[in-house]
Amino acid sequence: MARLRIKIELNPGGVGIRLDKLAKISEEVEKFIRYLANDCGEAISSGEWLAKDFYDGSFGSVVECVRNVEPTAARKFNTGIRFFSRFRNGHLPSDYSADTIRQFIEIGETIDTDEKIKLGVFEEVELEEVEGREPEWEEVTKLVARNVDAVFHEEYHYEGALQGKLGTWYKDSNYFNLRDLASGSLIKCYYRADLYDQIYALYSDKNAVVNLSGRIVAGRVSGQVTEMHIAWARSYTPLSESEFKRLFGLDPDLTGELSTADYIDRLRADGEA
């Protein structure tokens, strides 16, 4: 088994640290390492991190999870600390949740541009190896948090499609809210004035599910769609109960002489068929 364990130093070389700042940084760092541990497959509760072995630094201590974890999780955790501390630009991998990334950005909000939080990473994670070892030091600065922030909030713009239920319509502002069926999110959907009659017709059925196509704005990292600029809109009448029943066996000759498996094989063969 292994331990999740880091060292933390605040305001190194300075004279003490403001108590309110110590409290704020501790709170944000605790959340960050908890979310990071969760990304590594270890669900840690907020009360399970213990600060101990304090030393003058001007503030320094060991922070350790009170229970054992799998060695693979501990190694991934250390990789995460290093990854975020060293981030300059590029890709934020899906290994790290949006919560973890946001929380790292929050840490940056707690310090000034000339300040840093030193995080000591213990290379050895096995229990018997931890005691008495010195860590490798990483530094979290406002700049590195801003680097993460810039990538995290970068937007994608693409032509895409959505399927969802109609929400509140803001006629004066030429948009309505769509409850996306896939994500459950509420998305602002803007339309051109010449599409007004079409949108009006969609709203005639209060239960309508509409299919929209157009330019989408989405978060690069989260993939969360924030708005759509509609080019095409349509709703389809659902199959009635009798139509739904008739669907099964509607076309026995659908794939002709081919079995369904052979048909799908042929359809999806890359560069073949």
Added chain:
Amino acid sequence: MAKPKIYIDACCIIEAIKGRKGIPLQHPAEEVDMVERIMRAANDDEVSLYTSMITVAEVLHVGTKPPPSDLKSYIERLILSGRNGITAIAPSPPIVLLARDLATDEGLWERVADRIHIATALHIGAREFLSIDGRLAKRIGHSQVRKCRIIWPSATTMLPDKYKADDLFQNHP
């Protein structure tokens, strides 16, 4: 409580439309029967079925006999109405990026369309991917990709018990 999320591949919908009548079945009848039951449960809002929007383009008539005149309309309405238990998911950047990464991270190099379907299932958080022919799992050499199991319809663990009863369709004349 959130409804279970199940991904349904185009092959299942094709088998459902072919049904148990006409040409000899290529697959055990109970699998086709199970697809019907799962789709029925979804239509009753008991489970959530998802499929890629490209399924609409994959379910088409290639047989020699003339198709029913309303076939295309039925398929469009089934998948795009959003009110017959199936939610259609359009390929988006997160999905195509995931489809790309499935090749490098999971070794699923062959067949982009398979990867798009699997990536769509993973993206929406489906725990089961229904594939009626078993070839998908054989082709990719996996019966599970990340947290999603690729299974025959009869292997689903998410169908409510009432849809397993023999007299299921008595309640749906």
